[in-house]
Amino acid sequence: MTSAQIAYLGPAGTFTEQAARQWAPDDAADAWPAPSVPAAVEALREGRVREAVVPFENSVEGSVPATLQALLDGSTDDGVRIIGELHVEVQFSLLVRPGTTLGQVRTVASHPHAFAQTRDWLSARLPQAQQVPESSTARAAQAVAEGGYDAAVAAPGAATAYRLVPAAEHIADREGAVTRFVVLRRGAALPAPTGGDRTTLVVLIWQNRPGALLELLEQFATRGIDLSRLESRPTGEGLGEYCFWIDADAHLSEQRMREALTGLRRTCRDVRFLGSYPRADGRAAAVPPHADDDAYAEAQGWVDRLTRG
Amino acid sequence: MTSAQIAYLGPAGTFTEQAARQWAPDDAADAWPAPSVPAAVEALREGRVREAVVPFENSVEGSVPATLQALLDGSTDDGVRIIGELHVEVQFSLLVRPGTTLGQVRTVASHPHAFAQTRDWLSARLPQAQQVPESSTARAAQAVAEGGYDAAVAAPGAATAYRLVPAAEHIADREGAVTRFVVLRRGAALPAPTGGDRTTLVVLIWQNRPGALLELLEQFATRGIDLSRLESRPTGEGLGEYCFWIDADAHLSEQRMREALTGLRRTCRDVRFLGSYPRADGRAAAVPPHADDDAYAEAQGWVDRLTRG
Numbered sequence: 001m002t003s004a005q006i007a008y009l010g011p012a013g014t015f016t017e018q019a020a021r022q023w024a025p026d027d028a029a030d031a032w033p034a035p036s037v038p039a040a041v042e043a044l045r046e047g048r049v050r051e052a053v054v055p056f057e058n059s060v061e062g063s064v065p066a067t068l069q070a071l072l073d074g075s076t077d078d079g080v081r082i083i084g085e086l087h088v089e090v091q092f093s094l095l096v097r098p099g100t101t102l103g104q105v106r107t108v109a110s111h112p113h114a115f116a117q118t119r120d121w122l123s124a125r126l127p128q129a130q131q132v133p134e135s136s137t138a139r140a141a142q143a144v145a146e147g148g149y150d151a152a153v154a155a156p157g158a159a160t161a162y163r164l165v166p167a168a169e170h171i172a173d174r175e176g177a178v179t180r181f182v183v184l185r186r187g188a189a190l191p192a193p194t195g196g197d198r199t200t201l202v203v204l205i206w207q208n209r210p211g212a213l214l215e216l217l218e219q220f221a222t223r224g225i226d227l228s229r230l231e232s233r234p235t236g237e238g239l240g241e242y243c244f245w246i247d248a249d250a251h252l253s254e255q256r257m258r259e260a261l262t263g264l265r266r267t268c269r270d271v272r273f274l275g276s277y278p279r280a281d282g283r284a285a286a287v288p289p290h291a292d293d294d295a296y297a298e299a300q301g302w303v304d305r306l307t308r309g
Numbered sequence: 310m311t312s313a314q315i316a317y318l319g320p321a322g323t324f325t326e327q328a329a330r331q332w333a334p335d336d337a338a339d340a341w342p343a344p345s346v347p348a349a350v351e352a353l354r355e356g357r358v359r360e361a362v363v364p365f366e367n368s369v370e371g372s373v374p375a376t377l378q379a380l381l382d383g384s385t386d387d388g389v390r391i392i393g394e395l396h397v398e399v400q401f402s403l404l405v406r407p408g409t410t411l412g413q414v415r416t417v418a419s420h421p422h423a424f425a426q427t428r429d430w431l432s433a434r435l436p437q438a439q440q441v442p443e444s445s446t447a448r449a450a451q452a453v454a455e456g457g458y459d460a461a462v463a464a465p466g467a468a469t470a471y472r473l474v475p476a477a478e479h480i481a482d483r484e485g486a487v488t489r490f491v492v493l494r495r496g497a498a499l500p501a502p503t504g505g506d507r508t509t510l511v512v513l514i515w516q517n518r519p520g521a522l523l524e525l526l527e528q529f530a531t532r533g534i535d536l537s538r539l540e541s542r543p544t545g546e547g548l549g550e551y552c553f554w555i556d557a558d559a560h561l562s563e564q565r566m567r568e569a570l571t572g573l574r575r576t577c578r579d580v581r582f583l584g585s586y587p588r589a590d591g592r593a594a595a596v597p598p599h600a601d602d603d604a605y606a607e608a609q610g611w612v613d614r615l616t617r618g
């Protein structure tokens with residue numbers, strides 16, 4: 001089906017392709033545009049690709065539910081892990097066929113998230129145009145190329161892929177929106193710690209215990225670990241049933257992180273480890289002196305001596 | 310534009326219409342199907358309707374971003390408050406024009422969330438059918454009625470509204486999915502406390518202060534208040550910038566809730582109060598003896614006596 005080294009959430013011409021090129025420039029030529037995130041994970045499982053690049057969260061729209069679900073499924077069955085992340089700035093253009101002017105646009109296609117991020121521009125400049133939802137911004141661009149609609153709100157890169165031209169550029173309502181992508185491998189060794197790492201976890205707490213979330217957060221705080229992300233997601237089991245997606249600013253190779261994980265394992269209903277990997281922004285973790293590996297080793301030595309008597 | 314008493318997120322034939330009928334059976338006949346959540350809030354602001362019913366969260370798909378945003382916007386400008394909530398069980402049918410059989414279905418239209426909730430059924434029973442995203446399940450049903458597609462995944466009620474028939478019923482992958490709706494009013498008095506109430510808040514913490522979320526949760530725990538919901542949402546200001554949507558199991562008329570609010574106000578970047586209202590499930594709040602109004606009054610009396618000397 002594919003002899004590619006790397007899969008990404010397709011089609012071509014999306015921000016995910018841009019992220020895949022950025023991650024692995026040498027493999028970009030034959031990268032495989034997977035039709036869905038589960039399909040990309042499936043290709044990893046079957047060994048058809050080495051890595052997969054998928055969108056994880058956006059600074060405006062929040063997380064990407066299909067990715068979170070595929071990651072949860074993949075981590076159970078197949079040891080799929082996050083081994084890296086990338087940030088890509090999101091820019092939107094209004095793409096049309098050559099010769100079409102803004103005044104001629106009656107129908108605009110795009111992904112609903114892209115409509116949401118260009119709402120103000122569209123209502124100011126194309127108040128009368130009909131908005132048609134498509135399953136991706138690239139598919140919208142393709143539909144424009146085929147004559148189905150007059151214009152598409154899409155990534156600038158989609159212009160090249162589908163021989164369209166921008167009727168307007170930088171049309172996002174907020175400048176500086178960023179999408180975070182993660183890179184997945186199956187059965188890979190953990191990336192080495194860099195001093196600026198993240199560990200991604202999914203934790204299910206005991207719902208009927210008041211204060212359970214507080215206790216969960218204390219497992220990190222008491223070991224000097226900052227959290228850079230905490231997101232609640234429904235488990236699907238009923239209203240009020242959540243699991244928590246957590247990015248902790250530490251690497252599994254650090255003693256503070258290993259001890260926090262044992263604490264979660266003892267006190268929570270379920271804990272899933274999705275990987276330790278370098279942060280895209282390269283920011284170093286702030287490790288309080290009482291929580292670094294030396295402090296842990298010194299303290300452990302003391303308790304060992306007490307135990308020996 | 311409308312002389313209705315009540316607005317709901319339209320079009321007709323959706324679960325939201327069902328919720329509106331359940332909330333106000335007497336006003337259902339002339340309820341106004343608003344084209345969007347912001348339009349429903351706008352109708353409240355302009356006094357064109359008394360109440361608005363909008364979807365808030367679903368037990369499978371999570372919260373409804375458009376509603377959260379409209380509530381945030383409305384609470385600043387206009388004193389729009391949640392005065393009640395309802396739970397509606399979500400069921401999906403595959404609706405077709407009379408005479409169409411399952412074997413004849415080549416194209417299926419629906420809202421992407423409904424596709425997500427019927428994924429297994431669709432891939433087992435209609436693996437070859439093309440899935441076409443529409444902006445609502447009702448609009449998908451309407452498009453089927455007009456001959457645009459062969460079938461729609463929609464609420465059972467849409468069959469009546471668009472003269473379709475079910476080719477299959479109860480096709481959701483998970484039984485028992487529930488959607489929670491909220492009822493909004495502008496400038497209304499708080500509903501009286503019932504002993505089983507919720508207070509909905511949005512809290513923005515100081516992001517650069519490690520442990521800020523822990524402190525936020527402690528404001529509730531230390532006053533004996535359970536949280537039935539906590540959801541992080543991006544603020545749109547950048548990756549890692551979140552606000553927290555909180556449902557606390559207490560009413561603003563209770564001293565423990567008022568003190569918790571002052572604690573949040575002192576320590577957080579911003580706190581928005583969206584309403585105190587009875588829970589749909591009627592469950593009574595568990596108030597520990599040390600946190601009820603009598604305990605607060607007794608303790609306040611003691612401190613007053615100390616102060617007087």
